[in-house]
Structures are given as C-alpha cells and as structure tokens.
Amino acid sequence: MDNISISVINATSPKYELLFHLRDEVLRKPLGRSLANDNLYRDFIDTIFIAEQGDKVLGCVFLHSLENNVAQLRAMAVYPQYQGKGIGRLLVQAFEQYAWKNGYLKIILHARKVALGFYSSMGYTAYGDEFTEVGIPHYMMEKSKPE
Numbered sequence: 139m140d141n142i143s144i145s146v147i148n149a150t151s152p153k154y155e156l157l158f159h160l161r162d163e164v165l166r167k168p169l170g171r172s173l174a175n176d177n178l179y180r181d182f183i184d185t186i187f188i189a190e191q192g193d194k195v196l197g198c199v200f201l202h203s204l205e206n207n208v209a210q211l212r213a214m215a216v217y218p219q220y221q222g223k224g225i226g227r228l229l230v231q232a233f234e235q236y237a238w239k240n241g242y243l244k245i246i247l248h249a250r251k252v253a254l255g256f257y258s259s260m261g262y263t264a265y266g267d268e269f270t271e272v273g274i275p276h277y278m279m280e281k282s283k284p285e
C-alpha cells in the first residue's frame with residue numbers, strides 16, 4: 139500500500155483518542171466484548187506505534203516495558219479493510235527497530251491462535267501451553283535481538 143507512514147506517539151497525543159475505536163472494533167467487538175471494560179493503565183506508560191495514511195489511523199501496536207530488557211508487543215490491530223496489505227508488517231518492523239535501538243534484548247507477546255502465522259512469518263517462535271485470554275486461545279511468542 140502506498141503512502142503509509144509509521145509514527146511513534148504516547149497517550150498524551152490527540153491521536154491516542156483514535157486508538158480506542160480502532161482497538162474496540164478490531165480486538166473487542168468481534169468477540170462480543172468492549173474495550174470500555176478493560177483497564178487501560180498500561181496505555182499511559184507504553185510507547186505507541188501508529189500506521190497512518192493521510193489523516194486516517196489504520197493500525198497500531200503498543201510497546202510495554204517489562205523487566206530484564208524485555209519489551210511486550212501488545213494491542214496489535216489493523217482495521218479489517220486494510221488487513222493483508224503489509225501494514226501489520228510495517229508496524230512490527232518499526233516496533234523492532236525501536237526496541238533493539240532502545241536496549242531491549244527480547245520481545246514477547248500473547249499471540250491469538252489465529253494470528254500465529256502472522257508473527258511466525260516475522261520470525262517469532264511460540265512457546266509454552268495454549269492459554270485463554272479474552273475468551274480465545276493464545277500462545278506466548280518471542281523473538282530475541284539479532285546478534
């Protein structure tokens with residue numbers, strides 16, 4: 139897709155407000171849930187990556203800092219009509235570039251089972267047993283900083 143730009147923001151940005159709708163539509167409503175029931179405290183300490191085309195925000199991913207130089211990749215979402223066009227890949231690439239540059243040594247995430255193929259294609263490895271989150275099956279996945 140043309141003219142997609144990736145920016146780094148935080149929850150004080152006016153653009154943050156647009157991410158509630160994005161995550162609610164993509165990550166909660168299809169499961170019969172609402173983001174309004176989530177505790178969003180992490181949003182205010184996370185580093186947020188957004189994909190934009192013009193003034194439209196099409197996708198996002200959040201970096202949550204954990205102990206031991208580990209970054210958690212979470213809240214990965216692209217609006218349905220823009221999925222499969224390489225936007226998720228651009229977001230993960232920007233996330234990784236930022237993470238490795240800022241001293242993180244490993245990225246972990248809770249991958250929905252349906253998204254395992256997406257993360258595998260980006261070099262992430264699943265580990266541990268399947269577990270349930272937001273009512274659906276997930277696996278832990280990880281990727282280490284390249285040598």
Ligand SMILES: CC(C)(COP(=O)(O)OP(=O)(O)OC[C@H]1O[C@@H](n2cnc3c(N)ncnc32)[C@H](O)[C@@H]1OP(=O)(O)O)[C@@H](O)C(=O)NCCC(=O)NCCS
Pocket residue numbers: 164165214215216217220221222223224225226227228248249250252253254255256257259
């Ligand atoms: C998962 C998601 C973020 C991927 O973003 P996207 O923009 O659709 O993905 P891309 O177009 O960048 O795809 C990148 C690669 O992953 C592959 N891929 C994408 N989704 C996939 C899936 N569900 N299963 C297998 N492979 C997948 C693509 O074919 C592409 O491979 P290629 O570069 O070799 O062609 C997006 O589809 C989405 O928001 N899904 C619904 C919400 C969700 O599941 N979020 C993840 C929660 S853990």
